[in-house]
Amino acid sequence: xxxxxxxxxxxxxxxxxxxxxxxxxxxxxxxxxxxxxxxxxxxxxxxxxxxxxxxxxxxxxxxxxxxxxxxxxxxxxxxxxxxxxxxxxxxxxxxxxxxxxxxxxxxxxxxxxxxxxxxxxxxxxxxxxxxxxxxxxxxxxxxxx
Numbered sequence: 129x130x131x132x133x134x135x136x137x138x139x140x141x142x143x144x145x146x147x148x149x150x151x152x153x154x155x156x157x158x159x160x161x162x163x164x165x166x167x168x169x170x171x172x173x174x175x176x177x178x179x180x181x182x183x184x185x186x187x188x189x190x191x192x193x194x195x196x197x198x199x200x201x202x203x204x205x206x207x208x209x210x211x212x213x214x215x216x217x218x219x220x221x222x223x224x225x226x227x228x229x230x231x232x233x234x235x236x237x238x239x240x241x242x243x244x245x246x247x248x249x250x251x252x253x254x255x256x257x258x259x260x261x262x263x264x265x266x267x268x269x270x271x272x273x
Contacts, residue, residue, distance in 0.1 A: 130223045133176075133183035133194065140191040141183065142172035148206045156238050157263060184223065186216050195220040202233040221249050225272065234267040236260065246270050 133141060146167055154163045176183060179196060182203065186193040193207035193216045202224050207216045224230035233251065235242050243253065249272075256269035 129188050130184055130186055130219060133180060133185045135177065135180070137183075137185050137187075137191050137194075138173040138176045139169055141176050141185065141194045142169045144191075144194060144206050144208055145172060145204070147209050151209050152239065152241075153236070156236070156265065184220070186220055192216050193220055195224050197224050197228045197230055200229045200231045202230045205233075217245060218249065221246075225249070231272040233270050234258070235270055237266045237268050243268075243270070 146169065149167060150163055157163075182196050182198055184195050184197070185191045186207070192211050194204070195202060196204040202221065205217060205220055205224070207214075207220070221230075233246065235246060237257070247253075247270075251270040251272050254269045254271055257266045258269075259265070260267055
């Protein structure tokens with residue numbers, strides 16, 4: 129069910145990211161220009177085209193989630209919002225851990241649901257923080273213990 133992404137998956141991957149960003153990050157950042165003008169499927173799909181070697185999708189007949197891995201870092205992990213709680217994110221994260229040795233990631237400090245999700249999978253918050261670019265929010269490093 130988890131496979132390397134192909135060019136045919138890029139628009140779907142972009143959709144998944146956009147839906148998640150609008151649902152979960154727009155309420156925090158409230159940037160209409162970014163979330164409704166700049167964040168569009170064509171430009172995001174083009175960005176992902178340059179990341180193909182790091183993208184893996186959950187595909188059981190339809191692409192329902194994706195993970196981007198860089199070395200041992202989980203860069204992105206998103207699941208179609210209406211499918212949260214179905215084990216798709218868990219499968220993607222366990223794949224990243226087992227097949228790629230993923231052991232760390234950055235999570236938005238205010239994204240409590242994501243923090244709890246990663247904690248259930250053995251990741252723990254560290255004291256390491258960095259500002260989210262061009263915002264007043266912070267990212268926190270989580271490491272797998």
